[in-house]
Amino acid sequence: MDHDGPDFVWEQVAADLRADIESGALAPGVRLPSESALASIYGVARGTIGRALLKLKEDGLVVTRFGRGTFVART
Amino acid sequence: MDHDGPDFVWEQVAADLRADIESGALAPGVRLPSESALASIYGVARGTIGRALLKLKEDGLVVTRFGRGTFVART
Amino acid sequence: MDHDGPDFVWEQVAADLRADIESGALAPGVRLPSESALASIYGVARGTIGRALLKLKEDGLVVTRFGRGTFVART
Amino acid sequence: MDHDGPDFVWEQVAADLRADIESGALAPGVRLPSESALASIYGVARGTIGRALLKLKEDGLVVTRFGRGTFVART
DNA sequence: GTGGTCTAGACCACT
């Protein structure tokens, strides 16, 4: 198999979470699992999850409340 | 109406909670409402709740875990 | 662009209260709002307020009387 | 009966670790277990361990290297 | 994978 360019793990995680949000499986206002939990679920390192969530934050799909968790954006 | 002796509010609260525990309305292992919440529910001061719970602790009906809450004893 | 170092929430709260004290908006001997009230005002957790007040105590700007409240120091 | 003052959990943890250091069970330069591990060992919350270690740092018994761990001081 | 900071809410000692 081949691919046209860089194919980072965090991008795959971000795409997967984005699909869950856009499909409504993760509804607005819902809290995502913790970064540690997501790391276990996806079988990747915690920093990888952080990078994926950063992308979703930049895209306005999730918001993070310090010390509380990361939530699906309400807009 | 009359009564035969001292009739403290905390005793009434303790008796009420004891009834809930013995009837099973408050099952073993269940966490009681916080002292603040109980104070609102019974319409009494917080210290009164504390005195009532102290009695239940002495009687072994509840146990308190510091910083967590007060729970119905599992005996 | 750069900055002078970490910029913690409790430091911002401490700086804000310090400014109110030094400007005289909070006069010597005056009682500060309770930690719970300050937590609501600043929109932070009570522990964060406690951390900020601890700094002001170390700096001698406020004194705390157990069970009474926190007061602006008189010197 | 009397006692010499408040007897907080973090003080007990600090005293226990101090004893291990002074007895040589924890030798200079050795890395202590992580705060999470100590929390499990002592059966307390991580914040309580942090409070105990803060005291030991103030007393110069341990030093902490950010992101590496906490070590028994060499002097 | 560590320590640092923060949230939220509990009980407790004291006034």
Add this chain to the structure above:
DNA sequence: GTGGTCTAGACCACC
């Protein structure tokens, strides 16, 4: 009704 201490668990910066 105050501040003090503690629990549990979150995200973050750094190594």
